Amino acid sequence: MTVYELTAPLSGPAARSIPLLTVVDQRLKTTSLCFALAHGSRNDPEGRGGAAHLLEHLVMTCPLGDGGPELSFSEYVERRGGQANAQTGLETMMYYAQVHPNDADDVATALLRAIFDPVLDHETLDRERAVVLQELAAAAADPSDVVQDAILAQLFPRHPLGRPVGGEPEQLRAVTVPELTAVHRERFVKAPGVLVVVGPQVPAVLARAATPTAEQPVAPAASVPLEPAGAGDPLPDPATAQFAWLCFGARSPQTGAPERAAFGVLTHLLGSSSSSMLYRSLRSEHGLSYSFHTWDRGYRESGAWRLLVGAEASAAPRISALVAELLTTVAEQGPAADDFGAAVRQAEMSLILESESPLEYAKLIAERTCSAGRAWTVEDEIAELHRVTVDDVRRAAAHVRRELLLTVRSVAV
Numbered sequence: 001m002t003v004y005e006l007t008a009p010l011s012g013p014a015a016r017s018i019p020l021l022t023v024v025d026q027r028l029k030t031t032s033l034c035f036a037l038a039h040g041s042r043n044d045p046e047g048r049g050g051a052a053h054l055l056e057h058l059v060m061t062c063p064l065g066d067g068g069p070e071l072s073f074s075e076y077v078e079r080r081g082g083q084a085n086a087q088t089g090l091e092t093m094m095y096y097a098q099v100h101p102n103d104a105d106d107v108a109t110a111l112l113r114a115i116f117d118p119v120l121d122h123e124t125l126d127r128e129r130a131v132v133l134q135e136l137a138a139a140a141a142d143p144s145d146v147v148q149d150a151i152l153a154q155l156f157p158r159h160p161l162g163r164p165v166g167g168e169p170e171q172l173r174a175v176t177v178p179e180l181t182a183v184h185r186e187r188f189v190k191a192p193g194v195l196v197v198v199g200p201q202v203p204a205v206l207a208r209a210a211t212p213t214a215e216q217p218v219a220p221a222a223s224v225p226l227e228p229a230g231a232g233d234p235l236p237d238p239a240t241a242q243f244a245w246l247c248f249g250a251r252s253p254q255t256g257a258p259e260r261a262a263f264g265v266l267t268h269l270l271g272s273s274s275s276s277m278l279y280r281s282l283r284s285e286h287g288l289s290y291s292f293h294t295w296d297r298g299y300r301e302s303g304a305w306r307l308l309v310g311a312e313a314s315a316a317p318r319i320s321a322l323v324a325e326l327l328t329t330v331a332e333q334g335p336a337a338d339d340f341g342a343a344v345r346q347a348e349m350s351l352i353l354e355s356e357s358p359l360e361y362a363k364l365i366a367e368r369t370c371s372a373g374r375a376w377t378v379e380d381e382i383a384e385l386h387r388v389t390v391d392d393v394r395r396a397a398a399h400v401r402r403e404l405l406l407t408v409r410s411v412a413v
Helices: 051-061 073-078 101-116 122-140 143-155 169-173 177-188 260-269 277-285 313-333 337-355 358-372 378-387 390-403
Strands: 002-006 018-024 031-037 083-088 093-099 193-199 210-212 241-252 291-298 303-312 405-412
Touching: 018 358, 031 101, 031 358, 051 073, 051 083, 051 093, 051 101, 051 122, 051 177, 073 083, 073 093, 073 101, 093 101, 093 358, 101 193, 122 143, 122 169, 122 177, 143 241, 143 303, 143 405, 193 358, 241 313, 241 390, 260 291, 260 303, 260 337, 260 378, 260 390, 277 291, 277 313, 303 313, 313 390, 313 405, 337 358, 337 378, 337 390, 358 378
Parallel strands: 018 193
Antiparallel strands: 002 018, 002 210, 031 093, 031 193, 083 093, 241 303, 241 405, 291 303
């Protein structure tokens, strides 16, 4: 991977240089581009929850304008046979496309124009606001979605990390074009960001404006002090609920902390793989749940380790006891050697599999670089995984067990 500083493609009020990271593989038959920006739901103005998510929609769907084609960026890419999409997280946004190399110059130019100089208009805002409200309504009707917002609100009360990424419907209805324009000019375009290209060559329009650099790609952003975590929810009442989604969670180390890798290994020890300790206990031995998933994410001030389980409400007490029992076992005795080895190998393979898909690899590099504030490589993360010891995982399990919270959302009888 090569790191550059990119200047010329940006002009007007958004003029700035941005880091460019490139992975050239001449065997590839597509070019993947991903721009990640350190701007997410945590940056929404007070009383305008969901502004970042709404802006993401507009960047992808507003006409490109400024002498360009009267198409949205999404349609512009897809009419060329490529694919384009975007996503908003708590503190990172990503815009990406995968196209034929012959189209990479035009698409790279269009991508930067869409991101840094969008033509925001009332008609597109009203249309995309309606789409986002439908998206939020669908999520609100799904307890497995709702409970994931709920655990973050419990882990990070009265903090930007506790906000729902999609926003609040009533606040979204009040957002105006001038407000979104101000968010874009005053927050969005000023946020640290990085552009990643994975393909057979670097698009010429980017190569001409790129200068090799040894500087770190992304400057760190300011942190917000954390308050104590919440108290969690009681177990569901089987008399009033037939099915429940249980989300167990605990704060974990922040992005860049050296102990983060141990929490990643712990997610695989207690993950949904048939080789995990949780699978053997929860499904194979007791048959308590078919659907469960464990993950861990690092953020600026803290991380969040989470386990989501869907089960009959009557099984919730037993599931809660088994999760606590497994965490206690790992914390006190450590995982067996074969379980530990399998978990490390799974964590490594998940990175390798992502890196073998050019678009997913571009997204992975962009998101991790933007979050960590330094150029990320899959080799470095795999090396971190192999430095994790059994004692590191024991300490991670003890931390999660000590701080474990439960949030519950039920489906009524």
